[in-house]
Amino acid sequence: MAEVTVVLVDDHPVVHDGVRAWLEHDPQRRIRLVAAADGVEVAWSGPGRTADVVLLDLNLHGTMAVPEVSRFAEAGRRVVVYSEHADDATVLAVMERGAYAFLTKQEARDHCVATILAAASDRPYVAPLAAGTMAADERPDRPALSDRERTALLLWFQSMSKAAVATRMGIAETTVRQYIQRARIKYANAGRPAATRTQLLARAIQDGLIRADEVTEYASRASRTP
Numbered sequence: 001m002a003e004v005t006v007v008l009v010d011d012h013p014v015v016h017d018g019v020r021a022w023l024e025h026d027p028q029r030r031i032r033l034v035a036a037a038d039g040v041e042v043a044w045s046g047p048g049r050t051a052d053v054v055l056l057d058l059n060l061h062g063t064m065a066v067p068e069v070s071r072f073a074e075a076g077r078r079v080v081v082y083s084e085h086a087d088d089a090t091v092l093a094v095m096e097r098g099a100y101a102f103l104t105k106q107e108a109r110d111h112c113v114a115t116i117l118a119a120a121s122d123r124p125y126v127a128p129l130a131a132g133t134m135a136a137d138e139r140p141d142r143p144a145l146s147d148r149e150r151t152a153l154l155l156w157f158q159s160m161s162k163a164a165v166a167t168r169m170g171i172a173e174t175t176v177r178q179y180i181q182r183a184r185i186k187y188a189n190a191g192r193p194a195a196t197r198t199q200l201l202a203r204a205i206q207d208g209l210i211r212a213d214e215v216t217e218y219a220s221r222a223s224r225t226p
Contacts, residue, residue, distance in 0.1 A: 004031045004120040007048035009065075010057040011038035019055065022112045031116055040068050043077070052120045055112075058083035058094065066093055073098025073196065078119040082108045086129055095202040098195075101125045122197070123159040126205065126212040143186035145209055152179040157201050157215050 008019055016036045023031045035048035039060065042048045054072055058065055058081050072079040081094045082103040094102050100119040103111055104127075111127045118125035145153070148169075155165040156176070166173040180200075187194045187203055194200040204210040 005034045005051045006031055006053045006055055006116055007043045007051035008036035008055045009040050011060050022109055026113045053116050054079040056081050069094055069097040069099050080115050080119050100198050103127050104129050143190050149179045149183055152176050154210055
């Protein structure tokens with residue numbers, strides 16, 4: 001895997017040092033912090049503008065930066081959010097706005113490297129607290145998926161290409177695309193649109209259609225597939 005670049009947005013300089021230390025403890029040194037500052041502007045200019053992943057503290061100078069998650073997602077940026085604010089409403093709001101993952105600051109030390117690498121590779125990563133929050137979300141507007149739709153989504157969530165999913169399932173790639181699009185339409189009709197893979201994964205976990213540990217299990221298998 002090529003080196004992954006990260007831009008850090010956090011209003012506490014001591015955290016900048018902590019994140020650098022976490023990344024440097026990765027034995028393979030796969031991640032490089034290219035810029036860090038206390039405002040989101042650092043991610044829109046200089047080396048931060050082209051960083052593979054944005055690591056965003058949700059509370060910046062006393063203001064919750066939830067709208068910035070949407071701004072990054074709409075621009076096609078991969079954003080990983082971490083915060084001490086880990087109530088269910090905040091976690092769900094962040095995931096629904098297109099964040100690749102949500103980490104509590106207590107989880108960040110143990111999950112930071114894995115989450116950044118997953119985001120850079122377009123693979124979903126669900127840390128323990130976010131998984132629990134999404135699984136406990138009890139909304140009445142849960143669309144029903146067929147077994148084949150669920151299987152296609154599960155394989156796709158662990159970062160297999162649509163072509164690879166088609167091969168694994170013994171179906172045409174166009175059928176895989178139809179399964180994924182059908183799931184998106186069902187969520188849109190329920191008033192819960194899911195335009196990105198991350199949003200669709202969050203919805204599926206929230207609704208109990210897929211378990212977070214299933215995504216991890218299939219990802220592990222896929223990594224060994226030639």
